[in-house]
Amino acid sequence: MKLIFRLVVLYLLFLIQTAVIRPQLDLVVLGLVIFCLHDTLMFSIILGVWCGILLGLVNPLHFGFHIIVLSFIAYACNNIRRFIYKYKSYFIGILIIAILFKYILSLIFLGAQQSFVSWILATLIILLIAIPLENLTVNVFYKQWKMQVTENSY
Amino acid sequence: MAKRIFIFILALGFVIFFLPSKIKLPITKYPRFILLYPLNGINQVLSNLKTHRKDFQYLQELTTQLKIENAQLREKVFKNHEIANSPVLVNSDLVSANIIARDNETGVKFLTIDKSNRNNLAINMPVINVNGVIGKIIETNNNQSIIETALSPGLKISALDQRSRVNGIIEYSDLSNLRFKYAFSESDIQIGDTISTSGLGGIFPRGLVIGIVMRTQLDPTHFFQYVEVKPSVNFNTIDQVFIITSKISLYEEYIPKASQYDDLYNLKAGIPMTPRIR
Incomplete structure (x- = not known):
């Protein structure tokens, strides 16, 4: 059930990213990074593949590329968080690296990309909404887990 | 276990990525049909917010047809009298469609529209708007179609x-x-x-x-x-396109009569040409 909720949230982010907002913001990557920093490795990989499939659907000639990139981001985020995920600044740092990683790989393998200036602009907007969205996600999905840990620790 | 699955997924992703597009497009056909279905609804909600939509659409369609006609007439002016005598075709069959999604890298390479093979769309149909050529349809299912634009390296x-x-x-x-x-x-x-x-x-x-x-x-x-x-088209701002559904040419292609070129093509059947060595 937890996994389905996460899949639905990422799907909604994909719909918003694809159909509503212009210029396109990497909301899917943002959602993926937030979930992967909190969930298990298996969950993260599934979410990465799911996001890759979704992004591949609107870019059908390059289907498969996003599966590789986003599942790698998911895997890397989940492994990194054990070492450095303590403060919000790390979350922002990981997010920037993830978006930059996707941008560079798209530039290399897909040939065309949005200009660097518009990418910077989109990334800044993403960073602005990242912290509130992360807080919201943690409160909605992980609050119960936090309380359990607190109770157990006492 | 998770690591093995991750490696397997990476390998699978690489295999899919390097598959030819003829195989990829059918693979993504049904997932796209299901997963992009809500985009039609979202698009309808957004479009309902716009007032005088139908009038606007009608006027755009009219303008597009007039532009095509204008292009036809311009072409005729440039041609010699033999072509000028050929019949100009009437306005082509246009299907208007709204853009419901764009590719996530650039927003201009691949556009997803809300019309499909139910509206008589088919692969390779040209897509235009008031200002000019946009691209062609590369994939269509029962709900949406995908356009590859002129800004895609593949077209x-x-x-x-x-x-x-x-x-x-x-x-x-x-x-x-x-x-x-x-x-x-x-x-x-x-x-x-x-x-x-x-x-x-x-x-x-x-x-x-x-x-x-x-x-x-x-x-x-x-x-x-x-x-x-x-x-001539601003690919970043377009939200509506037209698909030319009928095979048209702006005028009948000029086919030279054989008699005019008797001197040039004075070949007789049955006598093979021998190469001349200088």
């Missing part, structure tokens, strides 16, 4: 300079410009010339405006010219 359009009639190929240059290739260095191409479709290739009808020449320079090989073309 090449046979084109010509409307003034000097120089033929070439239009292809992607960068995300805002196109390139007119294979124009010889001595060809007469000037800044401000209009580039339109030539009708060769069989997908795009002749005479549709593609863009305007912005820059010309000699290729490093000194054999061809480097011609930069600014597309």
